[in-house]
Amino acid sequence: MFEPQQGYIVSRHSSDVNGRLDIHYYVKTDVATVKVSIAQAETLFFTNAPLEALATDVQGVQCEESQLKSFSHDTVSVVRCQSLLLQQQMVAMVKKLGYAVYEEDIKPEDRYLMERHIRGQVTFVGVPDAAGLSFTQAKLKAGEYQPHWQVWSLDIETSVSRNELLSIGITSGERKVVLVVSPEPTQLENVYTFADERKLLMAFIKFVRKHSPDIIIGWNVIGFDLMFLDQRFRQLGIKPALGVQGENWRVREAKESGKVFASIAGRVVLDGITMLKVGGYHFISYSLNNVSSELLDESKLLTGGDRWQEIERMHREELDNFVAYNLQDCVLVERIFEKLQLIELQQTRVDLTGIPLSQTGGSVASFENLYLPRLHRKGWVAPAWSDDKFVPSPGGFVMNSLPGLYKNVLVFDFKSLYPSIIRTFYVDPLARVVAQALAQDEGLVPGYRGASFQRQFAILPELVAELAQSRESAKRDGNAILSYAIKIIMNSFYGVLGSQVCRFYHAELASSITMRGHELLGRSKQWMEERGAKVIYGDTDSLFITLSDSLSEDEAWQAGKELCEVVNQCLSEWCGDYADIDSHLELEFETLYTRFYMPTIRGQEEGSKKRYAGLSNGAIIFKGLEAARSDWTPLAKRFQVELFEHLFFDLDLESYVSEFVSDLRLGKFDQELIYSKQLTRPLAKYTKTQPPHVRAAKMADEWRQQQGLPPEYDRGRKRVQYVYTLSGVVPYLTDSDLEHLDYQHYIDKQVLPIAEGVFQMLHLNVVDILTPQFNLL
Template sequence: MFKEQKGYIVSRHTKEVNGQIEMSLFVKTPDGTVKVIPDRQQTSFFSTIPISELPVDVKGVQYHPTELNSFDHQTVTLIQTNSMTLHSQILKFVKQTGHAVFEEDIKAHDRYLMERNIRGSIRFIGLVEQGGLVYRQAKVIAGDYAPNWNIWSLDIETSVTHNKILSIGITNDLLRQAFVVAPDNTNLENVTAFSDERSLLLGFMQFVKKHNPDIFIGWNLIGFDLHFIDQRCQQLGIRAAFGVNGETWNIRSSENQGKYFASIPGRVALDGITLLKVGGYHFESYSLNNVSHEILGDRKLLHGGDRWQEIERMHQHDLASFVAYNLQDCDLVWRIFKQLKLIQLQQTRVDLTGIPMEQTGGSVASFENLYIPRLHQAGYVAPSWKDEAFVASPGGFVMNSLPGLYKNVLVFDFKSLYPSIIRTFFIDPLARITAQKAPQQNNQHIVPGYLGAHFEVDQAILPELVGELAKAREEAKSSHNDILSYAIKIIMNSFYGVLGSNVCRFYHAELASSITMRGHEILQLTKTWMEEKGANVIYGDTDSLFVVLNDESAEPDVLGKHLCEDINQTLTAWCRDYANVDSHLELEFETLYERFFMPTIRGQEEGSKKRYAGKTNNKVVFKGLEAARTDWTKLAREFQRNLFDIVFNDENPIAYIQSIIEQLKAGQLDEWLVYSKQLSRPLSEYSKHKPPHVRAAMMIDEKRASLGLPLEYNKGRKRIHYVYQTSGVMPYETQADLNHLDYEHYIEKQLVPIADSLLPIFKTNMASLLSQQISLL
């Protein structure tokens, strides 16, 4: 029986079944999650090989002439196969003939969805089998179904001593459950006890199958929790059957990047740390304890480097507290996801670009999903990725600054500068290729780029796409849909990075450079036009200009708005004169800093870059200075914040500086003296130079090894906390490590650089102040 249904794609997969390809979509419907097997089960790729040169009568392989062309303007043949094995074999044959192949790496399920402009929501009709769990021979089109997700916040607790799972916690608004290795007579609310780890895993697996979650969320969920569960299943000989119909999941890691991925048929695993970064959130530390404190004003029930000992003690002697600890971690993650709407953000990205729900990165995939169908409509196939020499495009334009302490500094920003440049100057992979072929004497509208590039206006795909996204973003803003607006912004801003990355098949140095170098030109022109109107530009960076107006007879914000209008009119006229194009460039008057400080490069008179402080609306904003950097101590950050509060209020900071030095030496600021820095790679890779945080991490691992415990930092990529004692660097793990601190180190390395950036304004320096204090002793 054929039945029509609606739903939302949870996961997508392709595998070989009995010598045939099987694409499957796991779809959440109003009646539950079902497996949808589309009617067309084929792999596809293109080649310049003529059909006459291909092997004939190969069962399961079809050849089709097309009117599509490669970027080398050669007509291509479409080659389709009924199995992944045949796909590999025919692909190998074609490559051996010397003919080019295109789009051979696009997965069958991704191509199927891409060609139909399907993102997340679908409608389908298919032959119902297995009690409604499977739809075969399905025809699938885009739909408008909005799913009501069943989301579980998951967290595990483990024994560091025995490398085993002690409990698995699950929470959401309606569910609160802990699966715990505990005595049979355990009688605690929300607790299911198991005699051993194996029974716990099997019981949890049954619970998952019965209650059918769509999405698992957690903190370092895939890299720790799911990876650990997967390892323990392997050790215990348990098949990790966490798929919606009992399929095995696949937890894997990238070889070089230390990233983990989870493929679970019919389910999705989303990590909170990753989604925070996707959402543009920045924290001094991405630990759950820190993020929950900043977002929720709440914390884990235990925190600190030695909490594993207390966890194991509670598991043995205070099970109620142990369970409360486990479930609190689940609750914190659940509340963070709800408050920041992280699931909505991820789903919106899927709806806009068609990336898989589990794919939290994927700028290249997003670009290709949007661009390739349009490219086919224009009569071309996408180029294959080439392992060619990478030519980096120039970065954003950064001006030399004019250092000093200022009043009324106006900041002007170009709205979505790089997407606007793409749209205005028709920067596009296809337009670059067709412009090379277009006869210059004909009437084609050709726009010049950089590094020899030109772009044919009538063939440009990307500017139209950017225009559609820009319009959608304005509509989202007007309807106060902040998540949609931000998701569109992420996508538009990623286009430059994609075109400038050699992991993208469309990469070419001419494309990225035509964006950034045009940005340089626009900023320099704008600076010149502003100075012609009497303004003084003291700094510029990528899409922003910092301006001091010499006219003090009017309100600075009024003058700023007038200047902005004048520049936009000038830009419109320049674009028309330069390349006969309509300007989509828009300068905005962004901020007025009542007080502003641009420092010099440390130890020099030249102005610094990407470092400043400014006061606007009674709030001091720091950029690149110590107060905004997580690798400086709290002492440095608080010192700098208070220092600028004083200076921006036109007060003398010398008494405050002397007071801080006295408090530091008296031991009153010891808890502010902890350094915190991220390990960027495993400890074993620090062979020559070993920075302080690396030495501290090595001390911790040496101590753990002596106790027979697993090494904490052998895989790297964790944040290290350390202090400077009189004997040198020491890991900071407990309050006892705040002994014998080297106060002179903190004065010299943390206070002096900050104070000396401002003290010349007051005709003194830290050396002079310190010598005065010594003379008073």
């Protein structure tokens, strides 16, 4: 009998080997990352075809009745296959016979873990090879292993003019290594020189295999670094044998989305930009220089549009500075990951949902991993994929605002509104189909668009309750990462149920969440107004109200707390009267704006939506205004912040605006006049319109072509920097592009629109104030 081993699943794989399904996992243990192959691996699917219609005499296929039912209330059979090819053939045969298939698309390596409630931590037992690095005939169950990851931060430098690899930089804690193409050896510490790209890449493979990193991080590391390396491997005829046991990596680009994916056996690659978005972090620009400047107060050693020329020069003439530049990028990424605990966040998501460690998205996968085992235990299989027409659910509640300048604006938020609606009103895929089939009213909770939910069969409410309880425990323990990870999982349920990429999608499900949200916001608004509050705005899960301007800050806080308690009591009583259900809805009062600005829609009298500014606890908060948007210049953001400082702290607005425009014309803000906007698709796809950033990108690529350089923007998905000069839009490539700037454009398009709304509410005319400086006609 072999001893059980503890570990953590790094990557998961399945394929047919010699006609039989092979499921194996790479598992990190205290000794090494080992390959664990499952005993008697099989893949399966369900069907409503009767057994007599199935080919039960095919070798490697086993068909049997099950105790499960489909959402169409048919008894289903299970078809087990010993290879992926056999399953593919059986699915095709069943469909040709006119029967339905269920769960045929679930990967066998995912199903094996899902059905055993295995997430990342695992205990396994199997037959080891002589080296103890591969285990066969293995069985797995959930474990309690906590890994200590070896993390590499990787960054490459390339020659833009020759489209060649110059170096690969790696940092991992104290280890800092650079592999560089250089004709001469160097005395620089931990810098290894190679005569050409081929020798460098071969050395890189050996280095990876020798030191075996678990997780590779970087900035756009998959979309650029690995993609470029893969192209050079293929160009030079080198097999990228970078897996734990020498397997070739796979780097591929999805044709439709253009997204790049990387798969390395026994290793995980995590991109910094993607992980920031997973973590809920928002930046005006996701460039490494901008993010590191904001988070770390550090920056890249070179910046600017022409830095590629300086990189090539340093590579030729100043190898020490070139190496320092390469390593600095690695170090910045490493520090960002450490500061924000992004690897801990990703592992927490795996521990909660069972998604692969490499999967940074995966809301649908997370949902299915949590829901399917519970569904099977209740005796049902997931529904077949539907070709029904997509019916979008109504969006979140958004009421027209009452524009104006206010004092004492109180903001009330429903705590986890959509998960709370699911839990309170039993919104659930299974509960919906059971309610349709049972001709009884007992136990039903009404939904919307004709839906109702049989509460005894609901799975999601119980799941949400478990997650909510875990989140409260995480908050008490001060575990912010776990609390946030649970939050994003719970909040994803609504989006999953309303998305056609989920097999459980139905218009009645998502609508029963959002339309219930509309009702709850509307009722809460009514209850507040009955008690003397004035509701000036509402958005998804929030209500903004005003009380008397004469209240002190302390009095406003006390009034808000009392009103919150009253509304929560009203919600509880209403739920009991409505459907004899317990309310898990909770309204919270956490924000008081002592000064508040709600604008009109530009050029209209109607109140705006999702746009406001307020002063709370001494800090000015912007929502949806120019200071919070990435498509306005730094000048606009500076102006808006300073303008509202003057407004909320009762300073002289008229003098400030006049002096600001004067300084603008004197060139004091030239470095803040650079627009930055993302290309969302390849340049050739912009056919109907040519926005300014597209025109600038085309001009930049035309210049590069004249210099004999490859295009930079033709594939899209890059941020373009540009300015307005007296001759029109030009790309910002060097500081020389800041000559002959069109200051009138920036006054008209960046300053005036921000100032107008505020001055209008103060019954002042900003045009009169600025007329001496510029002509508005």
